[in-house]
Amino acid sequence: MDNGxxxxxxxxxxxxxxxxQGRALAEKIGFSQVERTVIATAISEIARxxxxxxxxxxxxxxxxxHGAKRGIQITARDKGPGIPDVARAMQDEYSTGxxxxxxxxxxxxxxxxxxxxxxxxxxxxxxxxxxxxx
Amino acid sequence: MRVPIHKQGYYLIAAIxxxxxxxxxxxxxxxxSGKVGQYRSKGAIVDVTALDVMDxxxxxxxxxxAHMLRLRGAETVIVGIQPEVAFxxxxxxxxxxxxxxxxxxxxxxxxxxxxxKGGA
Numbered sequence: 001m002d003n004g005x006x007x008x009x010x011x012x013x014x015x016x017x018x019x020x021q022g023r024a025l026a027e028k029i030g031f032s033q034v035e036r037t038v039i040a041t042a043i044s045e046i047a048r049x050x051x052x053x054x055x056x057x058x059x060x061x062x063x064x065x066h067g068a069k070r071g072i073q074i075t076a077r078d079k080g081p082g083i084p085d086v087a088r089a090m091q092d093e094y095s096t097g098x099x100x101x102x103x104x105x106x107x108x109x110x111x112x113x114x115x116x117x118x119x120x121x122x123x124x125x126x127x128x129x130x131x132x133x134x
Numbered sequence: 135m136r137v138p139i140h141k142q143g144y145y146l147i148a149a150i151x152x153x154x155x156x157x158x159x160x161x162x163x164x165x166x167s168g169k170v171g172q173y174r175s176k177g178a179i180v181d182v183t184a185l186d187v188m189d190x191x192x193x194x195x196x197x198x199x200a201h202m203l204r205l206r207g208a209e210t211v212i213v214g215i216q217p218e219v220a221f222x223x224x225x226x227x228x229x230x231x232x233x234x235x236x237x238x239x240x241x242x243x244x245x246x247x248x249x250x251k252g253g254a
Contacts, residue, residue, distance in 0.1 A: 012155040012156035012157055013155050013157075015155070015156070016153050016154075016155055019187055020153065023186070033218050034217075034218040034221055034222075036218075037186060037187065037216075037218040037219055037221070037222045038218075038221070038222045038225060040186065040187045040222075041187050041188070041189055041222040041223075041226060042226075044187050044189040044191075045189055045190060045226070048156075048189070048190075048191060092227060102190050102226055102227045102228065103190060105227070106190065106225075106226035106227050106228070107226075109225050109226065109227065110222065110225050110226055
């Protein structure tokens with residue numbers, strides 16, 4: 001974990017910046033074009049959750065390593081209202097916003113690892129990783 | 135960036151040039167809906183070849199465009215979804231089931247010709 005990239009998320013334009021930065025980092029790490037697109041799509045979904053539900057937050061992009069495995073780690077965090085029912089938010093087609101309700105469960109499917117921490121009134125942190133095929 | 139919309143015969147062609155923000159997508163929706171009336175178009179092609187990400191918002195907006203244009207009497211076809219974009223969409227769980235798609239501009243035009251009987 002060294003000098004990661006931080007993208008402040010305040011508007012829909014920042015969503016585009018975050019996914020472009022994520023795609024560039026994924027390319028640097030060595031991910032294939034399909035994997036880069038998958039990673040950029042997941043970033044787009046979780047960054048939009050910030051704009052829609054918390055108005056402001058940040059996306060952190062970094063390398064990650066576990067033994068011989070190398071990958072990309074994406075953290076999205078905000079100090080928004082939090083998700084009252086995380087289990088429910090992880091279900092397909094459950095939405096409280098303007099989306100299709102696929103953002104969280106869909107991003108989980110796109111990535112290899114997905115963790116979400118949320119507390120009412122305290123905000124939400126989503127951490128997800130994708131590993132390079134060995 | 136505003137998406138340029140060209141008129142070609144009875145059809146409109148919206149050629150997306152670069153990554154679009156949510157606001158750009160909503161602008162495209164308004165522009166297409168307006169231009170279908172202005173030019174009395176029978177169909178519209180949205181060329182997404184240049185889009186490197188189609189997330190849930192993009193898909194939702196493209197669906198809305200197709201439904202809205204149908205209410206205005208025009209057919210819509212989405213062309214140029216890249217293979218890796220299609221892969222990511224399927225994994226994410228996104229479908230364009232109720233919206234026509236075609237491989238490229240040529241196929242899209244053929245679809246519209248067939249669907250609208252040449253716009254006559």
